[in-house]
Amino acid sequence: MTLFLKETMVHASDNGLTVRHIELQGNNHDIGYYIGRMALDRYTLLRQISGDDPIRIRNQHMYLKKNYPEHYERMEGIAEAFGVQLDEGSSDCSGIIYQKQSFGCSAVYFPNHTTATGAVMLSRNFDFPVTVVNEPYIFEVYPDKGYPSLYLCSFDLVSGVLDGINSEGLTVAVLADDESFITCPAEPNGGLHVGLHELQIMRYLLDRCRNVDEAKEALLSLKHSYAHIPLHYIIGDRNGQSFVWENSYTTNRYYMISGENKPQEVTNFLLHRYSSAVNLPDDPSPHGMYQRFISLQNELNRKSHYTDEDMMHILSCAHACLPEAYPHRTLWHNLYNTRDCSMDISFYAAENTQGKNPLRTDYFRFKLK
Numbered sequence: 001m002t003l004f005l006k007e008t009m010v011h012a013s014d015n016g017l018t019v020r021h022i023e024l025q026g027n028n029h030d031i032g033y034y035i036g037r038m039a040l041d042r043y044t045l046l047r048q049i050s051g052d053d054p055i056r057i058r059n060q061h062m063y064l065k066k067n068y069p070e071h072y073e074r075m076e077g078i079a080e081a082f083g084v085q086l087d088e089g090s091s092d093c094s095g096i097i098y099q100k101q102s103f104g105c106s107a108v109y110f111p112n113h114t115t116a117t118g119a120v121m122l123s124r125n126f127d128f129p130v131t132v133v134n135e136p137y138i139f140e141v142y143p144d145k146g147y148p149s150l151y152l153c154s155f156d157l158v159s160g161v162l163d164g165i166n167s168e169g170l171t172v173a174v175l176a177d178d179e180s181f182i183t184c185p186a187e188p189n190g191g192l193h194v195g196l197h198e199l200q201i202m203r204y205l206l207d208r209c210r211n212v213d214e215a216k217e218a219l220l221s222l223k224h225s226y227a228h229i230p231l232h233y234i235i236g237d238r239n240g241q242s243f244v245w246e247n248s249y250t251t252n253r254y255y256m257i258s259g260e261n262k263p264q265e266v267t268n269f270l271l272h273r274y275s276s277a278v279n280l281p282d283d284p285s286p287h288g289m290y291q292r293f294i295s296l297q298n299e300l301n302r303k304s305h306y307t308d309e310d311m312m313h314i315l316s317c318a319h320a321c322l323p324e325a326y327p328h329r330t331l332w333h334n335l336y337n338t339r340d341c342s343m344d345i346s347f348y349a350a351e352n353t354q355g356k357n358p359l360r361t362d363y364f365r366f367k368l369k
Helices: 028-042 054-067 069-082 178-183 200-208 212-221 289-300 308-316
Strands: 004-012 018-026 104-110 121-129 137-143 149-153 161-166 171-176 231-236 242-247 254-258 264-266 328-337 342-350 364-367
Touching: 018 028, 028 069, 028 137, 054 069, 069 200, 104 231, 104 289, 104 308, 121 161, 121 171, 121 308, 149 200, 149 342, 161 200, 161 328, 171 200, 200 212, 200 231, 212 231, 212 242, 212 254, 231 264, 242 264, 264 289, 289 308, 308 328
Parallel strands: 018 137
Antiparallel strands: 004 018, 104 121, 104 171, 104 264, 121 328, 137 149, 149 161, 161 171, 171 231, 231 242, 242 254, 328 342, 342 364
16 A cells, blocks of 8 residues: 655744644555654654664564554564564664653543533643653554554654544543652663553554443553553543543552543542542642642533533643743643544643743644544
C-alpha cells in the first residue's frame, strides 16, 4: 500500500511550543519508515536506536511480533529507515525517544446523559514546563491493520500517545502518578524491557480496542512497566463507560476504578488510595494535584448537564499556572467527542502581562474521516 501523508503546522510560539499535524494512511511498515526518517531528519535523539543487551532486545522484538504485530510492522519500517536489522539484537526499534520530562495533567470523562448534546466527551489538560522546548504532534493515522486513530504524541515518536481517540470511539489519556513519584522509590526501567512501556500501552489500546471491556482485557493481559515515570490512565468509550487504570507503586497490583456512568475526574494521584476527596492530604507538590482534583469536583457539583463550554470552563479551573520557580503551564486543553471522533484543542500562547491567566489560542478542530 502506498503511503499517503500530509503535514501542516498548527501552532508555533516564541516560548518554543511547536505543534504539527501529520496525517498518515498506508501500511504499518511504511508508517514506521516515515516516522523513522522524520526522526533522523529533525532530532538528535535522546535514545539512539541501539542497545548493549542483545538477548533482551531480541526477546522484546519477539514479544511484540507475537502480541502486537501492528507495532512490529512499524518497527520493521523504522529499522529500514535507520539501516539496521531487527533480528540481530543490536538495535531496539520498539520506540524512538526524543524527549524526557515529567508532566502533570487533569481530565474528566463525561457520559452521554450528562452532556447537552448527548455525546460522550473526554476533556483534558496537559501540563508541562514552558522552559522545555516541546514539540508534540497531532497524528491522524489510517493504517491497513488496526483502527484509525487521532492522538497527541510526544516523548516517543512512534508510539508516545498522551491522549487520543480511535474510530470506534475509544478515548484514552495518560496522567503522571506524581504521588508515587514523590513518596516512593522510583524504579524506571529506562526503556529497555520486554513488553510495552507506559505510552506504548495507549497506542496499543487505540490500535486494537473498541470499548472499555476490550481495554480492560488488554491491560490485564499485557506485560507492562514504566520506562521513565509512573503513570495512570483514564479510558472511556462512546457507550458511557469509563475507568481509571492504576498500578501500585511496586507495579505488583492493578486497580480499575469505574466511572459508574457518571463524570469521572482524575489528576496526578492514585485514586484507589483514598475513599473520597475529604481524605486527601495537603499537597506535597507545587502543582497541586489534590487541589486540582477538588476544584474539578466543586465545578462538577454545580450542575448535572454540561455544554462544551461548561467542559472547557471546568478544566480551566484546574489549569496549571505556577510561579517562575516551577514554570508549568497547561500547554493544551482538548475535548474529544466520541460521536463524531473529533478533537477540539487550544494551546498555551504566552504569558499575560495584564492578568493572572496565560494567553491561549482559539480552538482548532480535527476529525477522523
